[in-house]
Amino acid sequence: MIPINSKITKIVAETPSTRTFFFDYSFEYAGIGQFVMVWIRGVDEIPMALSYKNAITVQKVGDATSRLFEIEEGGFVGLRGPFGKGFTIPKKRENILLIAGGVGAAPLASLAEKAFSEYSYVTIILGARNVDELLFMNRFLQCGHVYITTDDGSAHRCGFVTDVLEELDVSVYDRIYICGPEMMMKKVFDILEKEQALDRAEFSLHRYFKCGIGICGACCMDETGLRVCKDGPVFNGKDLMDTEFGKYARDASGRKKWFL
Amino acid sequence: MIPINSKITKIVAETPSTRTFFFDYSFEYAGIGQFVMVWIRGVDEIPMALSYKNAITVQKVGDATSRLFEIEEGGFVGLRGPFGKGFTIPKKRENILLIAGGVGAAPLASLAEKAFSEYSYVTIILGARNVDELLFMNRFLQCGHVYITTDDGSAHRCGFVTDVLEELDVSVYDRIYICGPEMMMKKVFDILEKEQALDRAEFSLHRYFKCGIGICGACCMDETGLRVCKDGPVFNGKDLMDTEFGKYARDASGRKKWFL
Amino acid sequence: MVNVTGLRLKNPTILAAGIMGTTGASLIRVAQQGAGAVVTKSIGPEPKDGHNNPSMVKLDFGYLNAMGLPNPSYEDFLPELKKAKQKSGVPVIASIFGSNEDEFRKVAQGLMSGKPDAFELNVSCPHAMGYGTSLGTDSKMVKAVTSAVCEVVNVPVWVKLTPNVTDIVAIGKAAEAGGADALVAINTVRGMAIDIHSGYPVLGNRFGGLSGDAIRPIAIKCVYDLYANMDIPIIGVGGISTWQHAVEMIMAGASAVQIGSGVYEGLNVFFNVSEGINNFLKEHGYKKTEEITGIAHERF
Amino acid sequence: MVNVTGLRLKNPTILAAGIMGTTGASLIRVAQQGAGAVVTKSIGPEPKDGHNNPSMVKLDFGYLNAMGLPNPSYEDFLPELKKAKQKSGVPVIASIFGSNEDEFRKVAQGLMSGKPDAFELNVSCPHAMGYGTSLGTDSKMVKAVTSAVCEVVNVPVWVKLTPNVTDIVAIGKAAEAGGADALVAINTVRGMAIDIHSGYPVLGNRFGGLSGDAIRPIAIKCVYDLYANMDIPIIGVGGISTWQHAVEMIMAGASAVQIGSGVYEGLNVFFNVSEGINNFLKEHGYKKTEEITGIAHERF
């Protein structure tokens, strides 16, 4: 498919750094956690999780996202997707835990809603830099119990999502879903590994994408060779053991960039 | 489609000059009167009406047909099709007349059987050079009344199909179907025109085919521009009025060849 | 109304050479079905039967053909051309071929009395030995043939290019230097299919030319490159069967489009494509096709 | 077992260059999924990010890409090559590129310690300025580059050809003259797509290379022509995603096949294709792939 020409019908400023862009095109059959490639013409095409069937929620970080922030309602982008493998939808009466850091809340808010509507019991740990950056808090609040952490303590407790996680009894959760900055996810990973909960956990990863459809190999993980764009972006925790996860990623040329 | 590799499962010598080749591939959805392109590898690809869903009945006339006659049971040809527009199937209790000359009986025998099975009343005029060349007589005899003519009088009456036609009351037939050498068909056409029966008549034509799928234009009729391979080979009599039909055809280069 | 080298077309869709163009009656029929202009089958100096069948097969992603330039010769074709001119009501472009300047000149002169609205020089058929591509890959020959024809005719001369070259722009420039009024791009892409059951190449001629959907991205690129480098108009052809394809081709740089294999979808393809282009122009506030010709070159 | 320039492949399917070949782990995974050999991403002298996205889109009849030869440089790739060699269990061919003899030589030498089983010279990428096609369309450069690499390495050298030339056989002969042990045909066909809603070319690089189904008939023809004219083996690539495609390519003249875009259908494509070839051979009473290589040339 060449990108679907999609009109931006509504823009919602979610936090100072993130906006949700709603489109006239809806990916009705997209799985939660799947992503689309967003073509900002003349600039770049970048991967974005669907935060609704017909929307993406974007943090402004560089060229393409900045240009996107300049486009107004009524403007157009090109969309290809949905691509990749999303989250496993929890079953009725399952007890689930979502851990969202920053813009990582984007795919998880839909998951919370879906799980809630299917009668799962939902607990959320939502973290952000500060109170203003807490993304989709209202969506989460309607689905279950929400623990909030901010790096600067401007809301509830000061600290990280892992601080909350360490206080919870992980064994009560049938499934655990994580999306956020890689170092945050790595810390969660380590805790879950210790708690022997990795096989119940699903992490949504970010890598540099080129093709987005599993051909070019830009997004492959060491040592499994799994492609984040096709075999992921959501991976079971077990599949991340002894991989590059939390250690390094690769840039556009394929060179390793170590996480600090 | 590239030609379907088809095994010749059975060969039946129908008359001294014609043989039926049955294939392991059956064109289940072919309309009666549609044709296939028969690829005799290394020689040529030629059009042939389907005489059964899974067979063609071939008269040996030149290179390709001669080579085909050398292939034995178990041998292979390539088949593309079914192509073109076939005959209109008569309705229940309609009174129909089939006029077959020589190998022109090939598509008409299936039509007779179909019409008979659908409770039409079938009359056939079957003509051939001599008694041995009467094709599919048994198939026709099972479907209705058969008038037989031979050029040399070796069976029943001596003469042409038109002799019989002129003695029949054409007005009783709801539909009339004709397939045979063009000059024979032209004589039938003239009679039917006089009887104002052309709109009830369908003629199956032959022209030189190259592509067989309506693109190259090799088989176009003057002055309508209709393609025999795609808009035909079966045409309503009205569509042949004031055309080249009965006057000339074109050779492979597109030059006119006048019928004598 | 589209103006291409002075020819006034009621819409920018043109029947491509070699498609339903062997007889006057067929050309008239295509015009009546909505084509803005029609190109004849390529006509040469002598009658030619063409290659053995199979001469054309439909693949899943396009078509392969090796007709081998069958034609009745210009002498026998002249009455067909006259008929088409008389009754089609649209510009009729005579496609011609030959193996050298003399033959091209002879055929062009021989058809002049049929009053074609333009000539299209086929220097690009990929599967007839000694004609077409073997000639159309040589800039010198292309220039020579083009000027030979330009000298003897008083109507526009279009030159049809093959994509089977290292540098199509160089060949286009040669044609322009020879006096071409427009370029037509592209002819078929050389290709082949083999029947794995028997090992036989499928086409009677063994190999042939690929057309249809498969070659559209190739044609778009050729037209884009030509537009960027030439001053004469480009007519785009290759894989067009919907108005979207046509708009894409026009945005790449085409002033008009030709439809060949797309006729497989039905003769109403001309009507559908031209209506679709019209609606697209209207919806986007454009008045005529010219306004979108080549706009992909302005998008950065 | 298939022998290609001395490399012993457990089956005739090879991962094509630039497909899942950026890391050692990925190459190992593809080998484990059934590929008879794997070719690395094309590696050059310096790290390159490649072109802006969109760098690859799926069309209805193939794929368009303009990656722009992204690669971490031979220095950073060396550990990946070593890893692939150690653990893949199949021959690993290092694809390399450069803009001249010196760069090719340098990259080849730089990777020798990784012990690749062969080198594949990419003189054919249609969308990276100064590399690939601009070089691969020039016989002299192809010969020069080939002999430069052949002089400094002690493993077979394969040269990968572009179809975007007037005469692929001439380029193949130049490679052979330079010392090539095998030819790989074809790289992508230059192509382009335009987004009609915006007028923007779809690829970040504006144009790129066409791969997949659309180019199979083109690749078959190139391999057929090369086989007829060359003495060294040909490896066929272009549009292969089923065993039927592979058999067709082998009958045209290929000793083995590479699969690129076909990976889209799933990594089991290597297993499925090689199993299919095996069954076909068995059914028809052949013992090995070699027996059907080029048989289309014997069918008249």
Ligand SMILES: Cc1cc2nc3c(=O)[nH]c(=O)nc-3n(C[C@H](O)[C@H](O)[C@H](O)COP(=O)(O)OP(=O)(O)OC[C@H]3O[C@@H](n4cnc5c(N)ncnc54)[C@H](O)[C@@H]3O)c2cc1C
């Ligand atoms: C599966 C997936 C889902 C994502 N979902 C979201 C989301 O819902 N919301 C959100 O705000 N961000 C999301 N991202 C991250 C988003 O893709 C980057 O923020 C965006 O690409 C930055 O583009 P830029 O041009 O503004 O930044 P740049 O100036 O190009 O670079 C900034 C950083 O962005 C990342 N980046 C740039 N290009 C790409 C690319 N082609 N592929 C991957 N990363 C890239 C790199 O890490 C780079 O260092 C997701 C990434 C992936 C892989």
Ligand SMILES: Cc1cc2nc3c(=O)[nH]c(=O)nc-3n(C[C@H](O)[C@H](O)[C@H](O)COP(=O)(O)OP(=O)(O)OC[C@H]3O[C@@H](n4cnc5c(N)ncnc54)[C@H](O)[C@@H]3O)c2cc1C
């Ligand atoms: C729609 C259609 C249905 C037909 N059905 C039958 C049938 O059921 N049984 C049957 O015996 N014959 C049928 N024919 C005629 C058959 O196609 C020719 O007899 C056959 O092509 C002769 O081939 P050849 O190589 O043996 O003869 P050649 O030596 O090539 O030529 C003998 C004559 O056959 C005809 N012919 C040759 N090639 C072609 C071609 N490509 N297209 C059309 N005509 C050609 C020409 O009139 C030619 O003069 C049909 C023809 C058409 C158009």
Ligand SMILES: Cc1cc2nc3c(=O)[nH]c(=O)nc-3n(C[C@H](O)[C@H](O)[C@H](O)COP(=O)(O)O)c2cc1C
């Ligand atoms: C059956 C067939 C016959 C053709 N004959 C000619 C011809 O005589 N002269 C010519 O210039 N091009 C000829 N062509 C090429 C077409 O005019 C056109 O350039 C090509 O098919 C690509 O366009 P398409 O994809 O719309 O078919 C022929 C193509 C086909 C399919």
Ligand SMILES: Cc1cc2nc3c(=O)[nH]c(=O)nc-3n(C[C@H](O)[C@H](O)[C@H](O)COP(=O)(O)O)c2cc1C
């Ligand atoms: C995404 C992508 C990247 C490619 N990168 C390279 C490359 O780095 N070097 C190379 O020689 N060929 C490269 N190619 C070309 C392929 O190896 C192959 O020749 C071409 O795609 C045709 O085969 P296919 O139809 O099986 O894909 C690339 C192709 C694609 C689709």
Ligand code: FES
């Ligand atoms: S981005 Fe190309 S394989 Fe993942």
Ligand code: FES
């Ligand atoms: S045979 Fe080609 S149009 Fe009829």
